[in-house]
Amino acid sequence: MIPAPLASFDLLYLAREDHARTGSAWLGVMALQDIPAIAKALLAAGYHLEDISGLDAAEGAVAAYHFDHFTTPGRITLLALAPHDAPVFPSIAAIYQGAEWHERETRDFFGYVFTDNPNFIPLLLPDDMADIHPLKKPEAARASLLTLFAGEGRGSEVQRKAEGFTLLDQPAPTAADDAKAAPAEAKQPEAKADDQPDGGKDA
Amino acid sequence: MxxxxxxxxxxxxxxxxxxxxxxxxxxxxxxxxxxxxxxxxxxxxxxxxxxxxxxxxxxLGYLHRMHEKMGEVKTVGQYMANMGRVDYLHAMAWNWAWAGAAERLAGIEVPERAEYLRIIATELNRIASHQVWWGAYILDLGAFTPILYSFEDREKILDMLQMMSGARLTFSYFRLGGVANDVPPVFFDRLREFIPYMRNRLNMYHALVTGNMILKQRIEGIGVMDVDACNRYGATGPMCRGSGIAHDTRRAEPYGLYDRFDFNIPVYHEGCCMARYMVRLDEIEESLKILEQAVAAIPEGPVLPAKPLKFNAKLPAGEAYYAVEGGRGKIGVWVASDGGKTPYRIKLRAPGFSNLSIFSELAEGTLIADSIAILGSLDLVIPEVDR
Structure with missing residues (x-):
């Protein structure tokens, strides 16, 4: 039973998730041009927008949208993927007005462009930092979506998959993978991050 | 450049x-x-x-510290210290959100006594958060005295939270898999005394302020928002419960042992500043109920698993979202890991951020004085909004 507002869209990918493991009820991947229409359908069905955030993955610039419902809870995580050299997404601020700030924040942190955001100026970072995006990763440090959305049993309940969409295809588990996936503990007792600045004063 | x-x-x-x-x-x-x-x-x-x-x-941005970037350069254990500094009024809830997200991803079980201590810490902190809001809100509206009463009561809570965590404001009490340490036996005596004391004081809050004619005229029917507005802006917590939505993350998405507890979700339908005021004061009573049950039922036992996750442990590859109910609404932490030494990406969903984003719409067409009443009713903690 796919959530009703998503049923009429050709999502690239949609899988049922184990809430106890991932916190979501559904994980989907949207085609870029469908984002506003999907948002409209979700709002009409009474879903609220939790947040929008970026994720700098090897396969491209990912925008992640979290939706939930006040009376029939079940988080829907929807991803959209754009190329690194053109991270352009359609804005949903005309539908979910709260998205205006989330999109501006994502612009600050990742340099994404949300077309038709009504007030697309810096939100949290200063305006003279407009071309510095601190959460963007250097190419060598980018991880694959397959790694970031890994997990045992993940993808076992795929409801929809577009032809040729293989980004979230989990490989069949092998003994070596199991060993790798177990929470390994760092060998070095001292983490390098110790001397990071605290980030200033708290009021 | x-x-x-x-x-x-x-x-x-x-x-x-x-x-x-x-x-x-x-x-x-x-x-x-x-x-x-x-x-x-x-x-x-x-x-x-x-x-x-x-x-x-x-x-925004005057108190922005880029906690999300700090999360990418610190280990899971080191990052706990950041959580007390995101929302300084309900730091325990943020502690829980981060611990919960990491535990969900790593599949760690929490011992039962630690679960109870988590609930006690979070509910005490929730009451303290509402007390600060109550006093400060009345202060915004021009009455000085009430904040003195609420701060007197808050001191008693901070004394107890200090016994638990050693801190009085920026707590880092949670650990992955439990809490930092057990509480001294005298803690429960203090807590048992505090519950009836706070009930009396809550009645006094109402007698002193709630029925006051000036307050009613300042905040009743001001800043009205409906269910649709809550959906469009993602407004949660007392904002949505003041607008007739019986939504509380502790019920909607039970975490910890909240499903064992008997408490109500206060709901008011007017959607105005007064409705949000009443929700917060009623929540103090509901938190007291939870504390009462927790003190009666807390079992003996360890507060950390036998093999706790080390301070610099790596999270397995994958992602997880964890939501908890903070004093201001739904706190969400989304963590993605590539199995490396530090998390790959951490997204912090601050309820105050979404709650404040509705201000432009609510303030339109109102008097300046009313906009102050509206702004205060959002219960803002700027470090949380800016992160």
Missing amino acids: TRPIFSDTKGDFYSINFEKGARENTIILNMGPQHPSTHGVLRILLELDGEYIVRAEPV
Whole structure:
């Protein structure tokens, strides 16, 4: 039973998730041009927008949208993927007005462009930092979506998959993978991050 | 270095940008970032027609510390110290959100006594958060005395939280898989005394303030928002419960042992500042109920698993979202890991961020004085909004 507002869209990918493991009820991947229409359908069905955030993955610039419902809870995580050299997404601020700030924040942190955001100026970072995006990763440090959305049993309940969409295809588990996936503990007792600045004063 | 694309104008960028859309014969007023009613460093640009607000735009970032970036360079254990500094009024809830997200991803079980201590810490902290809000809100509206009473009571809570965590404000009490340490036996005596004491004081809060005619005229029917607005802006916590939505993350998405506890979700349908005021005060009573049950039922046992996750442990590859109910609404932590030494990405969903984003819509057409009443009713903690 796919959530009703998503049923009429050709999502690239949609899988049922184990809430106890991932916190979501559904994980989907949207085609870029469908984002506003999907948002409209979700709002009409009474879903609220939790947040929008970026994720700098090897396969491209990912925008992640979290939706939930006040009376029939079940988080829907929807991803959209754009190329690194053109991270352009359609804005949903005309539908979910709260998205205006989330999109501006994502612009600050990742340099994404949300077309038709009504007030697309810096939100949290200063305006003279407009071309510095601190959460963007250097190419060598980018991880694959397959790694970031890994997990045992993940993808076992795929409801929809577009032809040729293989980004979230989990490989069949092998003994070596199991060993790798177990929470390994760092060998070095001292983490390098110790001397990071605290980030200033708290009021 | 490429040329910044936003700053090629002289003067204050946000003022210049805001003035572009102004009508004729209005004035632009800058409020904050050092205005007492903005609680911290929030700045609001107002376009005024006489005393009426035509347009309002919050300007954020004065307390932005980039906690999400810090999360990418610290280990899971080190990052706990950041959580007490995101929302200093309900730090325990943020502790829980981060511990919960990491535990969900790593599949760690929490011992039962630690689960109870987590609930006790979080509910005590929730009461303290509402007390600060209550006192400060009345102060915003022009009455000085109530904050003295609420701070006196809050001191008693902080004494107890200090026994638990050693801190009085920026707590880092949670650990992955449990809590930092057990509490001394005297803690439970203090807590047992506190519950009936606080019930009395709550009655006194109501007698002192709630029925007051001036308060009613200032906040009843002001800043009305409906269910649709909550959906459009993602407003949660007392904001949505004051608008008739019986939604509480502790019930909607039970975490910890909250499904064992008997408590109500206070709901008011007016959607105005008074409704949000009543929700918060009623929540103090519900938290007391939870504390009462927790003190009676807490079992003996360890507060950390036999093999706790080390301070610099790596999270397995994958992602997880964990939501908890904070004093201001739904706190969410989304963590993605590539199995490396530090998390790959951490997203912090601050309820205050979404709750404040509705301010422009609520303030439109109101008097300046009413906009202060509305702003206060959002229960803002700016470090949480800015992160």
